[in-house]
Amino acid sequence: MPEFDRHVLETLREPLEAGRITISRAALQADFPAACQLIAAMNPCPCGWRGDPGGRCRCTPEIAARYLRKLSGPLLDRIDIQIEIPALTSAELSARSSATGEASAAIAQRVAAARERQLQRQGKTNRELSGREVDDVCRPDAAGETLLREAGERFGWSARAYYRVLKVARTIADLAGAAMPSVAQVGEAIQYRRAFGSL
Numbered sequence: 001m002p003e004f005d006r007h008v009l010e011t012l013r014e015p016l017e018a019g020r021i022t023i024s025r026a027a028l029q030a031d032f033p034a035a036c037q038l039i040a041a042m043n044p045c046p047c048g049w050r051g052d053p054g055g056r057c058r059c060t061p062e063i064a065a066r067y068l069r070k071l072s073g074p075l076l077d078r079i080d081i082q083i084e085i086p087a088l089t090s091a092e093l094s095a096r097s098s099a100t101g102e103a104s105a106a107i108a109q110r111v112a113a114a115r116e117r118q119l120q121r122q123g124k125t126n127r128e129l130s131g132r133e134v135d136d137v138c139r140p141d142a143a144g145e146t147l148l149r150e151a152g153e154r155f156g157w158s159a160r161a162y163y164r165v166l167k168v169a170r171t172i173a174d175l176a177g178a179a180m181p182s183v184a185q186v187g188e189a190i191q192y193r194r195a196f197g198s199l
């Protein structure tokens with residue numbers, strides 16, 4: 001993702017927030033639907049080896065920092081799930097190839113059921129909920145509420161980040177068929193916003 005020009009990356013903010021994009025050329029301006037699901041990947045530094053125990057990264061801290069700065073705070077704020085995926089050792093890779101995970105068809109069924117639950121409850125997906133609607137339908141249990149408030153203060157979240165974490169927690173609860181997000185589900189949603197804290 002950071003290989004794109006910073007200006008190009010910043011134009012993603014509007015569709016990620018509003019699901020629309022406005023294109024202006026000379027005297028003309030046009031509004032296009034642009035509700036999308038953004039899935040993006042990046043390396044931790046330009047050479048890709050930052051954090052490797054073998055010390056293979058040749059980037060100076062300044063070069064690595066400049067690379068990460070290509071992604072602005074406001075852009076990251078609009079990306080709901082951010083996870084770091086460490087490289088696997090060859091032993092871990094070969095153990096994985098023989099592992100039996102859950103079949104994709106079973107997961108797809110669970111996703112469809114969670115989506116249906118959202119449409120039944122509120123007539124739209126969790127992603128489309130406004131701030132007030134989030135307060136109504138995403139409210140976690142008491143322990144979850146406390147955890148969320150503490151995490152928001154500790155990590156200095158914006159209001160936008162706070163509401164986005166709540167929506168993710170609500171979605172995790174929907175996948176589990178739960179009436180309201182539990183403290184564990186809120187904790188899971190918080191974890192999905194922590195990748196850039198450790199880089």
Ligand SMILES: [Zn+2]
Binds near residue numbers: 045046047048
């Ligand atoms: Zn590097």
